[in-house]
Amino acid sequence: MTPAAAPHVPVLLDEVIAGLAIREEEIHVDGTFGAGGYTNAMLGLGARVYAFDRDPDAVREGSRLADVSGGRLTLVPERFSRMRQALADRGVEEVDGVTLDIGVSSMQLDQADRGFSFQGDGPLDMRMSQEGESAADFLNKADEGEIADVIYKYGEEPKSRRIARAIVAARPIERTGQLAQIVRKALGWHAGMKKDPATRTFQAIRIHLNEELEELEGGLEAAEQILKEGGRLAVVTFHSLEDRVVKRFLRERSGSVPAASRHFPAVPDEGPKPTFEAVAKPVKAGEAELAANPRARSATLRVARRTSAPPRSRKGFRS
Numbered sequence: 001m002t003p004a005a006a007p008h009v010p011v012l013l014d015e016v017i018a019g020l021a022i023r024e025e026e027i028h029v030d031g032t033f034g035a036g037g038y039t040n041a042m043l044g045l046g047a048r049v050y051a052f053d054r055d056p057d058a059v060r061e062g063s064r065l066a067d068v069s070g071g072r073l074t075l076v077p078e079r080f081s082r083m084r085q086a087l088a089d090r091g092v093e094e095v096d097g098v099t100l101d102i103g104v105s106s107m108q109l110d111q112a113d114r115g116f117s118f119q120g121d122g123p124l125d126m127r128m129s130q131e132g133e134s135a136a137d138f139l140n141k142a143d144e145g146e147i148a149d150v151i152y153k154y155g156e157e158p159k160s161r162r163i164a165r166a167i168v169a170a171r172p173i174e175r176t177g178q179l180a181q182i183v184r185k186a187l188g189w190h191a192g193m194k195k196d197p198a199t200r201t202f203q204a205i206r207i208h209l210n211e212e213l214e215e216l217e218g219g220l221e222a223a224e225q226i227l228k229e230g231g232r233l234a235v236v237t238f239h240s241l242e243d244r245v246v247k248r249f250l251r252e253r254s255g256s257v258p259a260a261s262r263h264f265p266a267v268p269d270e271g272p273k274p275t276f277e278a279v280a281k282p283v284k285a286g287e288a289e290l291a292a293n294p295r296a297r298s299a300t301l302r303v304a305r306r307t308s309a310p311p312r313s314r315k316g317f318r319s
Contacts, residue, residue, distance in 0.1 A: 009037055009293070010034070010035075010037035010038050010101055010236075011101070011236055011238075011285065011289070011293065011295060011296045011299045012236055012283060012285055012289070012296065012299055012301045013037060013038065013041060015283045015301050016038060016099060016234045016236065016301060016303075017038075017041050017042070017045070019232060019234045019279060019280065019283075019301065019303035020042075020097045020099065020232045020234055020303075021232060022042060022045040022046075022047050022096075022097065023045075023046075023047075023096075024045065024046030024047070025046060025047070025048065026046075026047045026048070026096035026097065027047070027048050027049075027050070027092065027094075027095045027096050027097075028042050028047045028048070028049050028050075028095060028096060028097040028098070028099065029049070029050050029051075029052065029080075029083055029087070029095050029097065029098045029099065029223075029226070030042065030049055030050070030051040030052065030099050031052050031080030031083060031098060031099060031100040031101075031219055031223075032052070032053065032080060032099075032100055032101040032102070032105070033051035033052060033053040033058055033059070033062055033075070034053065034058055034101065034105040034106070034107065035058070035061070035105065035106065035107055036051070036061075036062055036065050038099050038101065039051045039062075039065065039073065040065065042099075043065075043069055043072055043073060047072070047096075047097075048072045048073075048074075049069075049072060049073050049074070050074045050076055050083075050086075050087060050090070050092065050095070051073060051074070051075050051076065052076045052078050052079070052080045052083060052086070053075075053076075053077065054077065054078065054079050054128050054129040055105070055108070055128050055129065055130065056077065056129075056130055057107070057130075058105070058107070059075050059077045062075050063075065074090065076090075079129075079215055079218075079219075080100060080215070080218075080219045080222070081214075081215050081217075081218030081219045081221075081222055082218075082222070083098070083219070083222045083223070083226060084222045084225045084226050087226060092226075093226070094226055094227065094228040094231075095226050095227060095228065095231060096227075096228060096230075096231050096232070097227075097231055097232045097233070097234070098223040098226070098227060098231070098232075098233050098234070099233075099234045099235075100216070100219055100220075100223075100233075100234070100235045100236070101236045102212070102216055102235065102236065102237050102238065102242045102246075103212065103237070103238045103239075103242065104116050104128075104206060106295070108128070112176070113125075114126070115134070115135060115176050116202070116206060117176065117202070118176045118177060118179070118180035118196070118198050118202060120176075121175055121176055121177035122175065122176050123136070123174065123175065123176070124136040124139070124173060124174055124175055124176050124178070124179055126205060126206045126209050126210070127209065127210070128210045129210075133209065134209075135179075135205050135206070135209055136172075136173060136174050138205065138208070138209060139167055139171070139173050139179070139205070140171050140172050140173060143168075144161075144164045144165060144167075144168045145164070147163075147164040147167055147168070148160045148161045148163070148164035150204055150205065150208045151163055151164060151200070151201050151204045151205070152204075153204070153208075154203065154204035154205075154207040154208050154213075154241065155200035155201055155203050155204030155205075155207075156200065156240070156241070157200040157201060157204065159186075159187060162186050162187070163182075163183055163186050163187070163201055165186075166182050166183070166185065166186035167179070167182055170182050176202075179198070179201070179202075180196070180198040180202075183197055183198040183201045184196070184197060184198055203239070207241070212242075213241060213242070213245055216242060216245050216246070217245060217249070220233075220235075220245070220246065220249045221311075221312075224253065224275055224276070224306070224311045224312065225311045227306040228306065229306055229307065229308045230305060230306060231305070231306040232279065232303060232304070232305055232306070233276065233303065233304045233305075233306070234301065234302075234303045235301070235302050235303075236299055236300070236301050237299070237300050237302075238295075238298050238299055238300075239298060243300050243302075246302050247302070250276055250278065250302060250304050253274060253275045253276040253304075253312070254274045254275075254276050254277055254278060254304070255271075255273070255274035272309070272312055273307070273309035273310075274307055274309060275306065275307055275309045275310075275311060275312060276304040276305065276306060276307060277304060277305050277307055278302075278303075278304055278305075279303040279304055279305050280303055282300050282301065282302050283300070283301040283302075283303075284299065284300060284301075285297070285299055
């Protein structure tokens, strides 16, 4: 079987594949299929892959890779937070590896008509699944306070209330270019400034609309449920909100606690056993990759190995 070439090279590809330590005939989950870059590499090493994506465009394009995979690739048109149920429906109870590349894909960003980016003007959409409420729906219906809260929480934008007032005053808003100009004007942006202030607002609305952080939490818990002992979890994040969720999850699941002091001596740990152990320190892209792919600048890879401890109950964790 000869894997097909992927149109986009994913971030930290070599590091992810090395962290997974794939062996022939292992079963792996690519929770964020996208253009199939990670999946393609997994297939090349002889793995069987279940690739998840809620974007129907990605699933449709991925059918070409599935056709030449010799039955090793199964495309699953689902959110990765549902991987446990979806795999059980297909007769799979445990896997050797789970990979998650969080956030918006290159293909989604590059297509103006998907409305994820203000680099090209298009309809204000931002829906990964292409179903439900669009970004325009949200901005044109939500009250000023809710819009401000979303921009502050998911964009970490200190001037969120000023932006929200400007958005409400300018409604209706239907285009990405229109929203970008509203934000720029509200924040006094002018050509030549280092960073476009619309970036944080676009990020915030996209994360809110697609429930990305909740989806990430659900995906991490699902991975804990389906990974066999010794199985690997590899997660690539692109901003502090995502990485904070992953870092907190792995810290809790590895049993990491603050060191004891003379004021608070150590006590026997009677809590649940660690379900993960770190494989290596967090990884950033090297100079060569940064030169070839600027998007890798903010990427962080974390890899952990599943222990023999039973999974925790699905009650969520504090992020």
